[in-house]
Every structure is written in structure tokens, then in C-alpha cells.
């Protein structure tokens with residue numbers, strides 16, 4: 001079966017947003033006070049449109065819980081700094097199921113050229129957050145920050161050579177190797193490499209400060225007509241590189257005038273050796289391209305210059321279906337990024353219903369039926385071997401449907417079942433019948449070993465444990481006590497009730513107990 005996959009673009013509907021509460025005093029001035037204030041304001045704006053997962057340290061939980069947030073979930077985690085875009089998981093859909101990719105993170109360039117040290121908590125963040133959301137996470141062998149890539153959601157990826165091919169990120173990899181990893185992990189067919197991002201950017205030129213995808217084949221590109229601007233040639237080269245290999249409309253978004261850190265701002269920082277020194281006169285990475293999309297709105301930065309209004313008007317035209325929320329955003333620039341860098345979308349999460357197998361169990365070819373479930377390693381009596389999943393459906397729904405093939409009764413009235421052939425794949429259990437079974441039930445959906453099971457043995461149940469239905473079939477299980485004809489009412493056989501007393505489905509167990517009460 002082929003695997004369909006897709007890198008989910010930011011402009012599609014979100015499940016929510018990840019934001020992180022700042023605390024570093026060597027990156028965020030005045031004991032991070034101004035950035036905390038900025039972030040709370042930003043979270044309040046976003047939470048009008050979608051749920052916000054606000055990540056904070058354990059010691060900040062009380063402070064944040066005292067704020068009257070709406071639609072905000074406080075999530076305590078460990079992290080080194082707040083760049084959710086770069087350290088967060090990259091979401092993909094694989095066979096209709098949301099998953100994510102966990103890249104390696106080295107603080108934008110490692111010990112020598114990175115922005116802070118250590119970064120191990122940030123490197124671990126994506127996987128931990130994916131676990132928190134109960135989403136499968138795939139480790140990729142590539143140093144990559146989320147802000148270094150963007151997609152149109154139709155198989156094209158945009159990135160910059162100055163980041164991914166930088167010797168401070170992936171020095172041992174050729175461009176072909178990097179491309180192969182991107183294509184394999186993100187189901188990308190077409191990679192558009194720009195030589196570099198904006199000049200003098202400490203990320204080495206992330207794509208998310210220079211280019212954005214509005215919708216497939218419609219892009220925004222940072223722009224300047226000032227020949228003295230160091231980005232004058234860069235943006236023209238980008239324009240050329242994009243239009244040569246991708247059919248699209250490009251909106252040119254003016255860059256704000258160059259902005260620099262001032263004395264007061266730099267004096268508010270704690271200086272130490274853990275983080276890149278930030279001093280008066282440092283160029284700040286201001287760009288309107290570092291906006292962030294939420295459901296129904298665009299969060300657009302402003303920088304206190306005339307371009308703010310121009311871009312606001314442009315964005316109203318580019319995003320006619322979204323409200324434009326413009327927020328003064330000098331504070332994140334002081335730490336080296338913008339709105340887009342400190343937020344990460346969680347796309348609508350697709351979780352197919354599924355059954356769960358123990359890690360000791362595998363499905364393969366069986367002699368009893370076409371396929372069966374087998375012990376991969378020794379399973380001990382009482383261990384759970386698998387749990388049935390599915391939608392709860394009624395008897396009427398089951399009997400009136402032609403698509404429900406895999407089901408398990410959980411009462412006289414209700415069943416667990418798959419509603420489509422795709423779901424059936426995720427739900428189906430190959431629990432073959434034996435008149436001398438090694439598995440039974442514990443409750444209505446959980447199957448357990450009723451004796452020790454050796455590696456390689458097939459897991460079997462007696463259908464008498466689960467069914468109360470009108471059917472019969474010839475059994476050729478080969479066991480010494482084979483009943484030869486199995487019916488859907490075998491649970492009623494007194495000897496079986498005696499022998500497997502504990503192992504019937506709960507709804508049958510209750511019937512058996514009820515009968516016993518009325519018999520002497």
C-alpha cells in the first residue's frame with residue numbers, strides 16, 4: 001500500500017497555536033518584563049481566533065494562571081528560549097493521520113556561531129510537545145529550524161541555501177542528501193532554493209523573514225527599491241530564482257527602514273557567555289513577512305514607520321477573507337526575531353480511530369485464516385495483547401450498513417466498528433478462533449493472555465467469549481477439544497462458561513452471572 005503524505009501549510013485551518021513565555025534575561029531586557037508583556041498581549045489577540053497553548057516554566061504557571069486568559073491552555077515544559085517556530089514540531093499528514101517531524105536543533109549554528117548555549121531543552125521540545133498532543137513524531141537526521149522552510153501544501157518547499165547548506169548546520173551533507181531528507185520526511189516533490197535570506201540576519205537568512213506563501217501559487221516577497229539597502233540585490237535575486245521555477249503571483253512587500261538596538265535597550269540586558277552579545281547599534285531583523293496567520297485573521301507586525309500603513313492596506317487586499325490585526329513588534333526584534341518566529345501553528349489534527357496492539361504482538365500470515373496475530377516475544381498470563389478501537393455504532397446501524405465489516409459487540413445494542421474501508425485497516429484485528437485459545441477478554445474491548453504465550457505462537461480467542469449473534473461455521477482449529485461447529489451462541493454452553501468464567505466479554509459475563517443467580 002502506498003503512503004500518501006503532505007507537509008501541511010500554515011495557511012490551512014489551525015487546531016491552535018503554540019506560544020512560549022519568555023524568561024531569559026540575557027536575551028530579553030529588563031528581566032524579560034517587556035517581552036512577557038508583549039507576549040501576553042499577543043496571546044490575548046490570537047486567542048480571540050483560536051486556542052493558544054502557552055508553554056511556560058513550572059515556576060511561571062501561577063503567574064500565568066492568575067491572568068484572566070480565555071481560550072488559553074497553560075502547558076508547563078522545560079525550554080531554553082521561546083522560538084516556537086524554530087524548535088516546534090513540523091506537522092505533516094500521512095495517510096489521513098496527522099504526524100510530525102522532529103529536526104535536530106543547534107541554536108542556529110552550534111557553539112561557535114549559534115545564539116545561545118546550551119540548547120538541549122529546545123532540541124527536545126518538538127518531540128515532547130508532539131507527545132503532549134499524542135501525535136506520532138518522526139526523528140529526522142537534519143539540523144533544521146522551522147523558520148527555515150515553508151510550503152504551498154501542494155508539494156513545493158521554499159528554503160534558503162544560506163541556512164540548510166551552511167557548514168554550521170549540516171556540514172557533512174551534500175545538497176542532494178539534504179533534498180532527499182526533505183523529500184522523504186515532508187513528501188515534497190519540488191524544492192525551490194533561494195541563495196540567501198535577508199542580509200545580516202543571525203539565523204543566516206531564514207526564509208520566513210523574506211518570503212511567505214499566501215495560498216498555492218501566490219507569494220509575498222520582501223522588497224526594497226533603495227539601492228543602498230543591503231537587501232536590494234538579495235530580493236531581486238530571490239524574485240528571479242522563484243519565478244524561474246514556480247508559476248506564481250508575487251506581492252512585493254516593502255521592508256521597513258533599517259532599525260538598530262539603542263542604548264537603553266542594550267543596557268537592559270544581562271550580559272553573560274551563554275548567549276550572543278546584543279549591543280547598541282545591532283541591526284534588528286524587522287520584516288513584515290514575519291507575520292502569523294490564525295483562523296480568520298493575520299497578525300501583522302508594525303514598527304512605527306510609514307510603511308506600517310502601506311503594508312496594512314496591502315494585506316487587506318491580499319487577505320480579503322481575514323481580519324488584519326496589527327501589533328507593534330519592536331520587542332521580539334531585540335531578541336533576534338519576529339511574530340512568526342515565536343509562534344507555531346498546530347494544524348487541524350486528524351486522528352483515525354484505531355485498535356492498539358501490544359508491542360509484543362505482530363500481524364502476519366496465519367494457517368488458521370489469511371492473517372493472524374502472533375507473539376513476537378514471550379507474553380505472560382494476564383498481559384494485555386490488544387485493545388479494540390472503533391466508533392460506537394448501534395445494532396441497527398450495523399445491520400443497515402454495507403460498509404461496516406469489522407466490528408465487536410460491546411452490548412446487545414452497541415458495537416465498535418469501522419465506518420469506512422480506510423478506517424477498517426486501522427481497526428481490524430485478526431483474532432482467529434481456536435477451541436483451545438490462549439487469549440480471552442478483560443472487559444469489553446481489552447484482550448489479555450490467559451496463559452503464557454511463547455514467541456511465534458498465534459494469539460487466538462474462542463469466539464464464544466465475544467459473540468451473541470446468529471451464525472455458525474465449521475471449525476478446523478485442530479485442538480483436542482475442538483467443537484467442530486462453532487455458533488454465535490456458544491457462550492451459552494455451560495462447560496465453556498465454567499472453564500473460561502473470567503474471560504468472557506463483560507456484557508456476556510453479566511448475562512452468565514444473571515443466569516446463575518436464577519439457577520440453584
Ligand SMILES: [Zn+2]
Pocket residue numbers: 434435436475476477478479481482483484
Ligand atoms: Zn475448534
